[in-house]
Amino acid sequence: MRLPRAVVRGLTRVVVRPLLSPRLPLGARRPLLDATGYIGPDPRGTRRSRADLGGVPTERVVVRGAHGPHQVLYVHGGGYQVGSPASHRALAAHLSRAAGAPVHLPDYRRAPEHPYPAPVDDVAAAYRALRRAGHPAQRIAVAGDSAGGGLVMALLLRLRAAGEEPPGSVGLISPWLDLDLSSPLLRANAATDAMLDPGWLADAAASYRRAADDEELRPLQADAGGLPPVHVVAGAEEILVGDSDALVERIRAAGGPVTYRRVERMWHAFPVFAGMLREADEAVADLGAAIRRDCGDRLPRVAVVGAGFGGIGMGMALRAAGWTGAAELTILDRAEGVGGVWRANTYPGAACDVPSHLYSFACAPGSEWSRRFAPQADILRYLQRLVREHGLTGHLRLGTEVTEARWDDAAGVWRLSLADGDALEADVLVPACGQLSRPVRPAIPGLDRFPGPVFHSAEWDHRVDLTGRRVAVIGTGASAIQFVPAIVDRVAGLTVFQRSAPHVIPKPDRGYRGRRRSRAGRAAARACWRAFFETGALGLTSVRAAALPFRLASDRLRRAQVADPALRARLAPDHPVGCKRILISSDWFPALTRPHVDVVTAPITQVTATGVRTADGGEHPADVIVLGTGFASTEFLAPMRVFGPGGRELSEEWRDGASAHLGITVPGFPNLFLLYGPNTNLGSGSIVHMLECQIGYVRQALELLRAGAGPLAVRPEVAERSDAELQQRLAHSVWTGCRSWYRTASGRVVNNWPGTMREYAKRTRTLDVSDYEVPLPATRTAVATPVHDQ
DSSP: OOOOHHHHHHHIIIIIHHHHOTTSOHHHHHHHHHHHTTTSOOOTTEEEEEEEETTEEEEEEEETTOOOSSEEEEEOOSTTTSOOTTTTHHHHHHHHHHHTSOEEEEOOOOTTTSOTTHHHHHHHHHHHHHHHTTOOGGGEEEEEETHHHHHHHHHHHHHHHHTOOOOSEEEEESOOOOTTOOOTHHHHTTTTOSSOOHHHHHHHHHHHHTTOOOGGGOGGGSOOTTOOOEEEEEETTSTTHHHHHHHHHHHHHTTOOEEEEEETTOOTTGGGGTTTOHHHHHHHHHHHHHHHHHHSOOOOOEEEEOOSHHHHHHHHHHHHTTOOSTTTEEEEESSSSSOTHHHHOOOTTOBOSSOTTTSSOTTSOOSOOSBSSOBHHHHHHHHHHHHHHTTOGGGEEESOOEEEEEEETTTTEEEEEETTSOEEEESEEEEOOOSSOSBOOOOOTTGGGOSSOEEEGGGOOTTSOOTTOEEEEEOOSTTHHHHHHHHTTTOSEEEEEOSSOOOEEOOOOOBOOSSOOOHHHHHHHHHHHHHHHHHHHHHHTTOGGGGHHHHHHHHHHHHHHOOOHHHHHHTSOSSOTTTSOOEEOSSHHHHHTSTTEEEEOSOEEEEOSSEEEETTSOEEEOSEEEEOOOBOTTSTTTTSEEEOGGGOBHHHHTTTOOOOBTTTBOTTOTTBOOSSOTTOBOSSSOHHHHHHHHHHHHHHHHHHHHTTOOOOOBOHHHHHHHHHHHHHHHTTSGGGGSOOTTBOTTOOBOSBOSSOHHHHHHHHSSOOGGGBSSOOOTTOOOOOOOOSOO
């Protein structure tokens, strides 16, 4: 539900700001401000309960999987007069997810009915109740925003005065620390702060402190030494940013541990809009990660290999869950940029054959789409934007190829060898290399000696001008049906060498112009397209009759667009619809009917100095050869070599065909989780949906590891049972009816999932701990909430 910054700023100024103004009666302000807490979305799996901490009514907020062992005591803001657990409900839930711990919000007494010291007494009582419940001080984090930040600092001073152990971590969001309102930034930022007006603060301060003048009311004048780690977040445009500046300066001068996130163009307490505002999400993620480091268990270090859809999606999920340190999350890619296949495939006409609304993350809809079926440039811009907006840039190691990953059994870590001679150590390895990342160059005699340009469509040589040239295209797969129509009008002659004619159905494409479709409209389009592809999936697997409309559409398109009977016969598929990839194009057949285009079905025997020779003795002149010959799709992870315990090499384990439980985990290879692994490709549907499911599953595994589980390896009998079921179902699918890139030379189907997207989502929704050889410790029973869309 992220909104543009300008929209959230306007919402703050128009809705929230008036509720803080003393011009509105206090009795009206309190319930109205509490109601604003329901505007922001909760993370999935959020649970709330009421409790009592030291006699103080308290709301406990926990996101599924955020089970500590550390605890967060969060003190809400509101000028000491308004605000409650209800007004901060969304922020608390997002902090619970980021910190990996329950968040307790005490409903402390407020001024003017209960001036100082009553609010501090309540916060201290809640903290001490957590201690009495058995939580060590080091395992407790205390955080607060605005006036709540002032109460947190008062609590620290009270604990120090009483000789009590302070909490292990402190988080302050836009803290109000100077009740005398002496900072010059109060007036300087009055016009830019969307939430507060400096004229309101004097009355709030007076109603809170009355005649008191204790040290607890003057934290900026107190000794800043000996504090626990303090993490401060403030907006650069807020009127109270001077309080944060001064506190951080004093702690640093005293040599204390402090971090400071001073965010440009942000207003007072902007993190309360977590779930709606990118900057708020980033600030809460960083604060949660800091709390984890100070109070929680060490985060397992994760190395993700690949910066395409899978790697970026995994990075987004982990950043949101608190993996914010560069050492905690590393995303490696041998390319110099992000995007995976959408960075590499720049051939003319490159576009997605799945509608844009479905070929994007459910949690991050694309705004880049210029067409229903997005061009390559749109998709690359989308992925680049996600990297920027989700703070992944600092986690990237581009231009870095992983040549080998070897499990160190003694240390319980993966040791990665890099092509530049460097090395990397990680607790968890997540290969996100994809299935279509290694172009195949056919072994045709004479190809290497051809004097003209030769290149694969995935390695398009844009330096070669095809204008007026004779071009030979080898292959008629998903890439060729896009680039052939795109270049046909430029070339002098085009010879297309076809081994097997594909089934081609019309492409209902259109351009997007004018106003963007509403959120509801995008959701409806996504649902409709999902239903269409799910029907197609049934036709390829269990309900073969459902594929009949695709065959009829293919036959009808060929008849309508190819008038020549001989050519139409050459373009007729010789395999059941769906056995090989169904292609989508409305301009493929018209391109092949052009007078300067020839479709050759005779096998190629040799490439000569002047062109291509075929088995029927034909000589086909060519100046340029373009290879549309696909990818090494069944050689998962290659050329990276992966060695498990005892030096077992994964490629050797997979010599008869790759397999993995749910396409994600392999027995005997601990803490290895694949994205887009074996049997997770779709004959009909969006691979992005499958990746979201896998990312959610891996997230759960990482939460188990963070909660204290040892290295996780799926039980062999579990993997064998699931593989036997998959292969039994695949044996009755359409994919056994022909040779294709879905199958190995032995005939085993290693790429495709034999069911629907919905079924896969259901199977990966919850990680079953009993499937693994190392379960959680007895004190931990829950796992993380999946992040994929249902």
